[in-house]
Amino acid sequence: MTAVPTLEELFAACQRSAVHLEMRDGYMRDDPRFIAWQAGTLNLSALDEAERPWMALMTETTSRGVRIRRARIVSEPISDYVRYEYDLTPGNVASGELVRWLPRRQSTDLALPGNDFWLFDDETLLLNHFDGDGSFLDHELITDPAVSKLCSTAFESVWNRAIPHEEYRPA
Numbered sequence: 001m002t003a004v005p006t007l008e009e010l011f012a013a014c015q016r017s018a019v020h021l022e023m024r025d026g027y028m029r030d031d032p033r034f035i036a037w038q039a040g041t042l043n044l045s046a047l048d049e050a051e052r053p054w055m056a057l058m059t060e061t062t063s064r065g066v067r068i069r070r071a072r073i074v075s076e077p078i079s080d081y082v083r084y085e086y087d088l089t090p091g092n093v094a095s096g097e098l099v100r101w102l103p104r105r106q107s108t109d110l111a112l113p114g115n116d117f118w119l120f121d122d123e124t125l126l127l128n129h130f131d132g133d134g135s136f137l138d139h140e141l142i143t144d145p146a147v148s149k150l151c152s153t154a155f156e157s158v159w160n161r162a163i164p165h166e167e168y169r170p171a
Contacts, residue, residue, distance in 0.1 A: 004126070004141045007118070011061045014120045018061070019155045020070040022116050026081035026134040037084045044087060055095040062096025069098045071158045073112075076103045076171035081134070089165050100162030103171070110157045119151050 011018065028034070036042035062068055070092065074082045089099050118126040125148045127140040142148070 004139045007126075008057060010118070010120050010124065010126060011057055011066075013124075014061065014066050016065075016121050017067045017069070018121075019068075019119050019152070019159075020117070021113075021151070021155050021158060022070065022072045023112065024116065024130065024134055025075050025079040027130065028135055029081060029133065030135070034081065034084050037087065038080065044091075052091060055091055058092065058095035058097050067098070068096060069100070069155075069159060071100050071102060071155060071162050073102045073104055073107050073158060074170075076105070078170045083170065086168075086170055093165055099165040100159060101165065101168040101170075102158050102162035106161060107158065110154065110161075112154050112158075113151050117151055119148060119155065122152050123148055125151055 005013075033042055058068060072082070072085070078086070086101075092099055116128040116130070118128070120126070123143065123145070125142040125144075127142060129137040129140060131137055
């Protein structure tokens with residue numbers, strides 16, 4: 001079995017675009033930052049690039065001209081976890097990501113894959129597998145052009161309908 005590259009390796013190899021589709025209402029609820037946010041003790045303004053390696057990776061990647069887009073399909077009223085994501089999203093945007101939100105009720109007529117994913121340069125698909133409680137299980141790398149095309153089409157259909165982060169007001 002071939003080892004799955006890390007996200008850092010996939011972003012380093014990415015030349016044009018990376019898109020991410022998120023479709024769950026909660027992930028890794030045992031994350032210490034989420035727990036601190038729930039308790040009201042997470043200082044969002046203190047989360048700079050030194051404390052958030054993800055933002056540094058996004059800044060480096062977008063500075064090379066790679067367009068990074070993230071679309072989230074969310075149930076409304078939103079879950080506590082999605083509210084937490086919403087509160088952290090200004091950092092994603094500041095690091096160069098474009099983020100949009102699609103209320104789940106507006107996605108009924110869209111054909112969507114069964115898993116969240118990252119798609120790099122419309123070719124390399126990284127599926128994210130989670131258990132029923134939203135805990136991360138593993139990644140699966142797919143390079144089948146037909147599957148990549150299916151996921152690209154799904155992402156674009158969500159993206160075209162979704163609301164830019166700056167305009168989205170969670171219910």
